[in-house]
Amino acid sequence: MSDTKKTEGLRPGWQPGQSGNPKGRPKGSRNRVTVVALAAMEEGADAIARKVVDMAKQGDMSAARLVLERLVPPAKERPVYLELPDMDTAAGIAEAQQAVLQAVADGELLPGEAATLAGIVEARRKAVETLELEQRITALEGKK
Template structure:
């Protein structure tokens, strides 16, 4: 018997290399095992949460940490209120950088926040520098 005949006997009506489900699994569909696991977790979720809160109240620090992490997720960013001088000149940019440094030293802002602010001020410095260079080049071209 040839290979083609064997394959046809194993899957009647299908040709070798042809899928039995040409459309495939629908996008976003979940595996049956996953669905069963999720259903089991949903049934016991309230009891588990209650037990963890009980343990946290009794002083279990890992349970307390788990409860707090779920109730109050860590803040990624916060608004910063910092008076910065006008940054339309190189002198203003230098003063703004000094103000950011002083705010970090005083503990008003975190070093990571200062790095972000410094990056913004640096981008402003580059824009001012580009404007000044463009004005100088234009002035030189007019003189020619």
């Protein structure tokens, strides 16, 4: 066995395990391969876009779908206008739930929109229920 130590090949003043760059890579800096790939894509982006549009015009449905997805992104939400009754009572909340159900049945609301509205009506129901329970408890405590 050799008596040489592993530290002989190190630069003077450096200890084993000590980094040559203690601050590390600067935040936001990109890997060299990523920078090269992005530059290559930017260089040919116009030509690629034209080719995809040409393919879509020739009937390539995959290319057409790609073009449409980029030009017209799917709508996430839309405003909903629905006349709801006063929801200060349990009867009013039941009427509101019926109105939401009827709007779906009539095709005025999509099922996902109705689910969102039903969640809002349910939150209102819980609030009214909590308020009524609080009033009843206060009344019972006042009788004692």
